Amino acid sequence: AIPRPTAARVSLYLRELEVRLDRGQITVRSRELGDSLGFTDAQIRKDLRLLGLSGHPGVGYGIRDLLGRLRRLCGTDHECPVAIVGAGNIGRALLSYGRFETEGFRIAAVFDADEAKVGERLGRSTVRSMSELRDRVQRLGIRIGIVATPPESAQEAAERLVEAGVDGILNFAPRRLELPTGISVTEVDLSMSLVNLSLQIALSRMN
Amino acid sequence: AIPRPTAARVSLYLRELEVRLDRGQITVRSRELGDSLGFTDAQIRKDLRLLGLSGHPGVGYGIRDLLGRLRRLCGTDHECPVAIVGAGNIGRALLSYGRFETEGFRIAAVFDADEAKVGERLGRSTVRSMSELRDRVQRLGIRIGIVATPPESAQEAAERLVEAGVDGILNFAPRRLELPTGISVTEVDLSMSLVNLSLQIALSRMN
Ligand SMILES: NC(=O)c1ccc[n+]([C@@H]2O[C@H](COP(=O)([O-])OP(=O)(O)OC[C@H]3O[C@@H](n4cnc5c(N)ncnc54)[C@H](O)[C@@H]3O)[C@@H](O)[C@H]2O)c1
Ligand SMILES: NC(=O)c1ccc[n+]([C@@H]2O[C@H](COP(=O)([O-])OP(=O)(O)OC[C@H]3O[C@@H](n4cnc5c(N)ncnc54)[C@H](O)[C@@H]3O)[C@@H](O)[C@H]2O)c1
Structure with a gap:
């Protein structure tokens, strides 16, 4: 291993x-x-x-x-369809980011619990309702889910992705997810990028 | 060192x-x-x-x-004011993210070139025009700037932040910035988080 x-x-x-x-x-x-x-x-x-x-x-x-x-080795030598749950600021920024495609990831579906957002066209995607999640994740063979909801809905969003069959979750919400073993989770924490930057600044002043 | x-x-x-x-x-x-x-x-x-x-x-x-x-050591033991350039999806998501404050970073100013966004209230900040950037960055003692603009405007946004006196840039735009030596730059690349996740999934299948 x-x-x-x-x-x-x-x-x-x-x-x-x-x-x-x-x-x-x-x-x-x-x-x-x-x-x-x-x-x-x-x-x-x-x-x-x-x-x-x-x-x-x-x-x-x-x-x-x-x-x-x-x-x-990473499984990115072929196209890897991804689902986003939460069509808010983060969800929309991810849809506009062309670099995912160059790494092999295609955002294949976007879901949101706010019915007012359902049907909205964002880039090449149309926002779908949460009731369509299981069916679309299975039909499109989606293996990775991105949780971009407020913290209080993150656990529920992750569970629905896992039930639908995803193997991994990219989590933006500042909330630890409780998921079955075997499901891979990667947390995003941009405050650590700021900490890294702040340290670089402090070190460059020392030298 | x-x-x-x-x-x-x-x-x-x-x-x-x-x-x-x-x-x-x-x-x-x-x-x-x-x-x-x-x-x-x-x-x-x-x-x-x-x-x-x-x-x-x-x-x-x-x-x-x-x-x-x-x-x-990191300089985060005291409050560290930060400026964001670009009040779009990424800029707004950063404003809503409470975890920055717990790490010592306060988003002290938000700027945008789109006059239609100037004056808009986002959380505790009001979007300012780019013409106010130098004055506010200096008056508020801002040392870190976040570039959240489209790629084609990233270099210009970074240069204005550096001219105003910041020591470091957190760059979201997929564009290499040319900045004077002594200015620290940290790139954010969320596609690498997806690559990490995809590798974790592949490895958990192997074991
Ligand atoms: N990890 C980081 O570094 C970082 C940085 C910024 C923001 N965030 C976090 O990312 C998350 C998203 O931030 P944002 O600015 O995009 O928020 P947002 O409020 O703009 O968007 C959240 C979206 O989720 C939808 N939603 C709410 N409950 C839902 C549910 N049960 N199922 C499906 N959709 C639901 C909302 O309708 C909304 O469209 C937040 O948790 C925020 O704290 C993380
Ligand atoms: N690094 C990552 O992992 C990642 C992920 C998603 C998006 N992105 C990138 O982040 C950036 C922002 O994405 P977004 O979805 O927030 O875009 P957006 O279009 O929603 O927002 C960009 C904002 O910048 C403003 N702007 C444009 N030119 C400007 C200038 N010269 N000076 C000041 N403001 C200016 C626009 O008015 C707009 O409000 C893009 O470059 C995008 O490719 C990066």
Whole structure:
């Protein structure tokens, strides 16, 4: 099995490799990846070995090859339909964000409990009522649900997604979800991005 | 100086310590922190030593003491006023998110180039025009700016914040900003949260 800290670094590797591919780079050495991401090159080589990826001594890793394998590992080498529950500020911002498509995620359905929002057209999606959730999630083969409701409705929204058959939840609401084991949950907490930024500012003043 | 990978883990330590404090825990050992966060206890002890924090052998670290010191290091032990440029979906969602205040950040001003939005009241803030940005950022002592504009206006919004005197930018727009050295920038990329989630789902299927 792949250790959790290694798995948590995969998205950093993906992003860094994409930036280099865009610049036209063909191969990359573990030391280069390490310098950009702030890890030792031994850590990079260990992680990639644990992920079943090996480089060519003296040459490094083929960027396209690494990207392809990492995407296969993540399940983002094919289109991954996603449902959003909550067509408010966060829900609408996610619908407008083109970068999801480049990573393989397609927002396939948007649901909201507010009947006044049902039927509204947002980008390529039409807001659906919660009564249509189970049927549409099953028919569209949706595996990931995004909870973008107020905190007090987050648990209910997550349970309905899980009942309909999703395997994972991206949770924006500041509320810990109680879900059956086997359901993966990733929390989003933008206040931690502000903490990181504040620390960077404090450290750059020290140096 | 504090190595970058160590600095990047500080927000994870803060969040974990807050969860334990909320549960009423008084002290914590490096092994407990390691188990929750997926790092070795040697890595935890090394990080905390590099951050100038030491525990008591056999007892562990005092949670309140650790939190206080880490917050002092991050500059979040006092109120930190923040400005948002872009009163659209992301800007409004950030205004409604109460968790910023608990981490020490206060959204002190919101600006937008769309005159039709100027004067609108959002929570405790009133949307201001871009012509008021320099004066308000200086008068309120704002050190952090959040760019929540469309990609094509992100560079201009960031430059105006830097000219007005901010030290750091939290950037939501999918556009690399060119800013003078000494200005800290943190990018937000929610597609990476989806990649993490998709990998977690794939790994839980393997086990
Ligand atoms: N994680 C972060 O960093 C972060 C940042 C900002 C906001 N937030 C949080 O994200 C969530 C969404 O924020 P927002 O600004 O988009 O809120 P919002 O009020 O604009 O939108 C919430 C939507 O959910 C719908 N809704 C309410 N109850 C529902 C239910 N039971 N089932 C389905 N839909 C329901 C509402 O009708 C509304 O359209 C909130 O919990 C907020 O605290 C998180
Ligand atoms: N980083 C992520 O993960 C993520 C996720 C979703 C959306 N986004 C991005 O976040 C940004 C904001 O998204 P949104 O849904 O809130 O967009 P939006 O269109 O709802 O809001 C943008 C706001 O910026 C204002 N604006 C435009 N030009 C301006 C300028 N020159 N100066 C000041 N204000 C200006 C507009 O009037 C509008 O109110 C976009 O760049 C989007 O791609 C990022």
